[in-house]
Amino acid sequence: MKKNKNLLEIPNINSKDAKLKKLIYEVDDSLFNKEYYSKEKFEHLCVCSGGTTSSCAKNGFTTLDLRKNHSKIHIDRESNLVTIGGGVIMGDLVNHLQKHNRSFPIGLSKLPGAGYILTGGVSPLSRAYGLAIDNIESIKGFLGNGKFISLKKNQINPEEQLIWEAIKGAAPFFSIITEIELKTIQSNPIMVIEGFVNLNELSEIIQLSEEFPENISLQWIYAQKIYIYVVAELKNNLEDKRTEECLMPLYKFPALEKELHENFNKINFFPKELNLYELNSNNHSEVISLLGEDLKNDIPIFIKCLNELMDNKPNDSCYIASQQLGCKTKKLNHGSSFFIHRKSTWKPWIYASWKKNDLQEKEVALDWIYKSWSKLKRFYPNIHLAQLHNHLNSHEEELNLAFGNRVNELKTLKNIFDPQGILPPL
Incomplete structure (x- = not known):
């Protein structure tokens, strides 16, 4: 931490530059004091678990930084369940698990904290192991009214069921989660095929990928050029032979290279030397994540768009990228979480960046995000609310597209368990 208490050392530049009202590290009774939060109209508490979101710190707001006092990691070697604090960074989690030959389906970046898990958690391994929320066994934390909660997957009573489901996908709106117990997975070798492709090649690779088995997934990013990652988990001789057959058509693309990694934890996606995108300390940014089903016959129209x-x-600095879901994410825990778009195959996201303090460039960049979103809706009609945008005009629409017919349930939970509006608003 910097000596200046008004600055937060985190990856997201927007939040890092925020002039905080206060930075706190403890979850205690003072957090839920009505007088404390009524001093300034519309103030709510920002929560930082990893610091990759623009909603974890804002000018004039208080931030609760969970990284200092809630960063323990413990694995039970009999059950292979791992217990983590709400401030654990995903890179630290997989590094710890690696010592025990275990892993967890984290995303493309190792920087996010537990917010990655609680808002869904899309990984290159999700097709085989489900979303991050599908691997939650228990949670501990506080509701927005200060009530302590401790919920275990197989011991949920009827009064707790809705809270349990909403924790998985919508936790930040009504709770502060300080501890999560997770299933881990066996650490297996990973084959990665990666490199630059052109638009026609991307079109063909997307078509191939929609027939991939659950142990293979496609990730791509279109910045100044297009770069792809095909990730294949290798398990046993029979499956590996089928995997090789699925990957064979990719070997004809001249710029793609194949590399075997000891395990998923060893992969660094989109490294800086590719100059695809970097965390530029002079830039602020926003990102909107979408969800949609197989493109199928719409692939050519999508590529043109x-x-x-x-x-x-x-x-x-602006780009569009995408991750592949499907298989297990379509089957696991249907209806038992607030990640309702289980039919989704693709999670694209639109990223826009601008020079900080340049309000005109910011307006142009956000306009590009919204126009891009509008045109991509025909392919990807839904939202993955991995970032909270209550500071943007799109917030209400994003809520409705993320939670659908469960929005009213979420509002009810908010009214009951966060009556003072301490946590981010709906």
Whole structure:
């Protein structure tokens, strides 16, 4: 931490630059004091678990930083369940698990904290192991009214059922989670096929990927150029032979390279030397994540649309990318979480960046995000609310597209368990 208490050392530049009202590390009774939170209209508590979101710190707001006092990791070697604090960074989690030959389906970045898990958690391994929320066994924490909660998957009573389901996908709106128990997975070798491709090749690879088995997934990013990752988990000789057959058509693309990694924890996605995107300390940014089903016959139309959007991007820091879901994410825990879009195969996201303090460039960049989102809705009609955008005009629409017919249930939980509006607003 910097000596200046008003600054927070975190990856997200927007939040890092925020002039905080106060930075706190303890979850105690003072957090839930009505007088404390009524001093300034519309103030709510920002919560930092890893610090990758623009909602974890804001000008004039208080931030609770969980990283200092809630960063323990403990694995039970009999059950292979791991217990983590709400401030544990995903990179630290997989590094700890690696010592025990275990892993967890984290995302493309190792920087997020437990917020990655609680808002869904999409991983290159999700097709085989489900979303991160599908691997939650128990949680501990506090509701927005200060009530302590401790819920275990197989011991949920009827009064707790809705809270349990909402924790998985919508936790930040009505709770502060300080501890999570998770299933871990066996650490297996991973084959990665990666490299630059052109639009026609991307089109063909997307078509191939929609027939992939659950142990293979596609990730791509279109910045100044297009870069892809095909991730394949290797388990046993029979499966590995089928995997090799599925990967064979990719070997004809001249720029793609194949590399075997000891395990998933060893992979660094989109490394900086590719110059695809970097955390530029002079830039602020926003990102909107979408969800949709197989593209199938719409792939050519999608590729044309994608190219038009990228031709009109306001600067080189803007990009569109995508991760592949499906298989287990479509089958696991249907109806028992607030991640309701279980039919989804693709999670694309639109990223826009601008020079901080340049309000005109910010307006242009956000306009590009919204126009891009509008054009991509025909392919990806839903939202994955991995980032909270209550500071943007799109917040209400994002809520409705993320939670659908469960929005009213979420509002009810908010009214009951966060009556003072201490946590981020709906």
